[in-house]
Amino acid sequence: MHSLRFTTETSSAGVVERDFTVGEVPGVLWSPVSGSKNAPLILLGHTGGLDKRTPGILARARRYVTDRGFTVAAIDAPGHGDRPRTAQDERARIAIPQARAAGEPIGPIIAEYNAALAERAVPDWQATLDALQALPEIGAEAPIGYGGTTLGTVIGLSLAAVEPRITAAVFGAPLVYEALTEAARLVTIPILFLLPWDDAEIDRRSGLALFDALASEEKTLHANPGGHHQIPRFEIEHEVGFYARHLGRPATSAA
Amino acid sequence: MHSLRFTTETSSAGVVERDFTVGEVPGVLWSPVSGSKNAPLILLGHTGGLDKRTPGILARARRYVTDRGFTVAAIDAPGHGDRPRTAQDERARIAIPQARAAGEPIGPIIAEYNAALAERAVPDWQATLDALQALPEIGAEAPIGYGGTTLGTVIGLSLAAVEPRITAAVFGAPLVYEALTEAARLVTIPILFLLPWDDAEIDRRSGLALFDALASEEKTLHANPGGHHQIPRFEIEHEVGFYARHLGRPATSAA
Numbered sequence: 001m002h003s004l005r006f007t008t009e010t011s012s013a014g015v016v017e018r019d020f021t022v023g024e025v026p027g028v029l030w031s032p033v034s035g036s037k038n039a040p041l042i043l044l045g046h047t048g049g050l051d052k053r054t055p056g057i058l059a060r061a062r063r064y065v066t067d068r069g070f071t072v073a074a075i076d077a078p079g080h081g082d083r084p085r086t087a088q089d090e091r092a093r094i095a096i097p098q099a100r101a102a103g104e105p106i107g108p109i110i111a112e113y114n115a116a117l118a119e120r121a122v123p124d125w126q127a128t129l130d131a132l133q134a135l136p137e138i139g140a141e142a143p144i145g146y147g148g149t150t151l152g153t154v155i156g157l158s159l160a161a162v163e164p165r166i167t168a169a170v171f172g173a174p175l176v177y178e179a180l181t182e183a184a185r186l187v188t189i190p191i192l193f194l195l196p197w198d199d200a201e202i203d204r205r206s207g208l209a210l211f212d213a214l215a216s217e218e219k220t221l222h223a224n225p226g227g228h229h230q231i232p233r234f235e236i237e238h239e240v241g242f243y244a245r246h247l248g249r250p251a252t253s254a255a
Numbered sequence: 256m257h258s259l260r261f262t263t264e265t266s267s268a269g270v271v272e273r274d275f276t277v278g279e280v281p282g283v284l285w286s287p288v289s290g291s292k293n294a295p296l297i298l299l300g301h302t303g304g305l306d307k308r309t310p311g312i313l314a315r316a317r318r319y320v321t322d323r324g325f326t327v328a329a330i331d332a333p334g335h336g337d338r339p340r341t342a343q344d345e346r347a348r349i350a351i352p353q354a355r356a357a358g359e360p361i362g363p364i365i366a367e368y369n370a371a372l373a374e375r376a377v378p379d380w381q382a383t384l385d386a387l388q389a390l391p392e393i394g395a396e397a398p399i400g401y402g403g404t405t406l407g408t409v410i411g412l413s414l415a416a417v418e419p420r421i422t423a424a425v426f427g428a429p430l431v432y433e434a435l436t437e438a439a440r441l442v443t444i445p446i447l448f449l450l451p452w453d454d455a456e457i458d459r460r461s462g463l464a465l466f467d468a469l470a471s472e473e474k475t476l477h478a479n480p481g482g483h484h485q486i487p488r489f490e491i492e493h494e495v496g497f498y499a500r501h502l503g504r505p506a507t508s509a510a
Contacts, residue, residue, distance in 0.1 A: 219479070238496075
């Protein structure tokens with residue numbers, strides 16, 4: 001098992017932000033200045049083509065920490081951010097814009113690449129989780145949630161299907177392929193599912209079908225007008241309430 | 256114009272509850288003991304077959320008043336609660352259980368009756384609104400929202416389509432008929448739409464289509480597992496947040 005190594009630390013407005021590595025995997029950990037022992041830990045997965053410090057992740061990390069005293073961790077997906085690219089990554093980085101420029105459907109290329117990324121990312125997250133739980137400030141008792149849209153959902157759903165430590169998750173706007181629907185059928189934890197109602201690249205019916213496939217007894221779908229990456233800011237408040245409901249730590253007990 | 260006449264008043268746990276009449280229409284007004292001048296006013300419509308004091312309305316009225324200092328009003332729909340029944344009401348009260356017992360589809364009967372009720376209820380709500388706004392404790396400046404599911408949505412949508420004083424609404428689980436979809440196309444205010452995902456009586460596709468028809472720039476659909484009347488309790492919290500976002504009055508300024 002790789003242990004977690006902190007590389008940098010900054011702090012602002014009550015939030016400590018530390019870069020870390022677990023083996024080859026680079027990540028960021030956000031936690032309250034006042035400490036986080038046994039606080040819920042939220043793992044955030046970024047969207048395709050971006051990295052662990054996307055604006056969406058930064059905004060969520062800060063809100064989750066300051067509103068509820070949660071701990072938040074994000075890592076770079078394989079072939080993304082500070083990670084080396086394999087031949088497969090390089091091929092996808094060429095094929096996707098090529099297809100788009102040629103007016104060809106990019107869905108099948110992205111779906112195939114996403115499926116491969118999810119396979120590579122699940123062990124990364126499991127190793128990161130092992131290392132995070134080994135930190136005395138987090139420990140093995142902290143309830144664990146996951147959140148991420150598009151590629152972050154593809155990876156998170158694949159993770160939640162095999163990883164019982166994840167006990168609540170926020171997903172949204174994934175490109176659906178058959179193996180992902182199969183993974184959804186294995187997921188029984190509470191889910192908040194964010195669906196862009198006017199996604200030009202992904203038919204809303206495929207999102208509704210994926211939501212339907214989830215085996216979870218408690219699952220909520222929130223649909224809002226807008227395209228692929230246009231999830232309204234007010235959903236962050238619902239995410240916080242969702243995690244608090246399922247992972248504990250009410251607002252009043254936050255630092 | 257009929258003025259509003261209070262008939263009874265009780266008070267408990269910070270909430271004043273008063274029965275009233277506006278002409279022939281009986282209603283209930285809930286308000287904070289501490290006063291409500293210019294606070295948002297939420298009109299609540301009950302589900303079919305019930306009345307202005309359904310458990311769902313009582314739970315919401317108390318939460319809206321105590322969480323945010325809103326004022327809340329509910330009235331009996333035509334032919335419901337304390338109101339006299341017309342020949343049309345009597346026919347529907349016989350036809351619906353008869354059809355159900357015979358295993359015949361009740362949808363068309365309910366849709367036709369609901370459409371008639373909406374036509375009768377819109378002027379009731381408008382007269383009630385006139386009378387409520389004439390009360391010094393409410394006034395003409397209070398922002399106005401509407402909430403109601405099933406019959407409450409049929410009436411509320413018909414009201415919102417013609418009544419500019421309603422500026423935000425929560426709807427859910429209506430039996431959709433063509434004129435209702437036409438009304439939805441006229442609605443441009445922010446909407447929170449609650450859709451039971453497993454409604455045995457109403458196909459989820461008709462709810463999704465109605466949501467799609469709303470002309471509102473800001474609209475959010477929340478789908479949850481469960482049948483026709485099974486909206487999870489945690490949605491009340493989302494309703495409060497939704498009204499607060501669009502009608503003002505943040506939590507901290509509540510009484």
